[in-house]
Amino acid sequence: MENKPLNHDDAIDKTLAALKHAAPPQGMESRILQRLQQQPAPAAQFFWRDLLTGSALAGAWWRGALSGAATAMLLVGALLLAQHTLRTKQPAVSQLAPTHNLVPAVLPVAASAPNSPASANPCPTLLRTARAVPVYRAESLPDASFAPSHPAPVLPLTAEERALARLARTADPKLLAALSPETQARVEAQEADNYNKFFAPPPAPPQPADNPSPTNMQPPAPIQGEQI
């Protein structure tokens, strides 16, 4: 039992030593070299870095600045190009050519009702608006602006429509059948009938001839000639 840890250590060391002394297979180096010779050399690429490596410019501090400036110029160019593309693609409001005349949104009060009592007002006529709203007249708009550019998007369902759709998918067929107008009318008629039956006044009981009830007794007719 005491030798057990020693055995483990020994086993571990032997295994690691075996890994350490593992010899490569015969001819491995030559096979690798042969494979490397067969491998096509990587394509020689020209880098500006190579050009600068041997020249007096190598290591110059402004190499970084130069590359930074070039990158910045590229970025600015890309930005300008993107802006230009956006501008040309937009159906610009300016292209819709607001009509030549700007119409005031609200006419002067005096002009709208010349004979109204307001005209008798000694106060001067006031314009209700000071600004003019551009009005786009249909004839001035290009035809392309009226043509649908794409199919109109499907409108979203209203809450009721959604509830109905959900009901149609999930509800019991009997329940769905009960929703039809005919069935509902029939049910309502039946309910009304039942209601009338239930709350209708009870029929009057038949009056027996020989046993008059005191409630139905008529006051005796006054005898003719009797004076009070």
Next chain:
Amino acid sequence: MDAIGEQSLQWFAAERVEAEPDLVPLVHDYSGLLYRVALSLVRNPAEAEDVVQDVFLRVLERKRELAAIVDLRPWLVRIAWNLALDRCRRVRPRQMDDLFAEALVSADLPADQALDEAGRIRQVLGAIERLPGKEREALLLSAMDELSTVEIAAVLGRSESSVRSLLFRARAHLHQRLED
């Protein structure tokens, strides 16, 4: 014009040859170490040789960068290590443990002793396989005599003290697992 072009081509060629070291001495110097590093992980001689070949193919692709690399050995071992790890994910080493253990046993031993030894090595290899990843890697790399702790740390991307601690824990865990 032609003369100028030819001249500049010669200049570039000269620069390139100067910058790129020859691969033959690299293969002679490092193929053995790289083979052992790969073998410790993949546990199959043919697979290990493939890994070494792949390492040098990668080096060939990055021949231009060789001049800038200060310490080649950890760099090469790291490539071999990563390629071997990648190959281990595709090939299950446990299937190869039996053959590998028999191959590791010294050929001079008598048959019964060799069988016993192979069994013990197989047991240790199984226990190493079950170690936590980083401990296993540190232990296997430490088996390579050529690699110092600093170099192992460089290969694993850890500090030297961390590697020492990993080695200590790996040994302790290995003992535990072998006793179980």
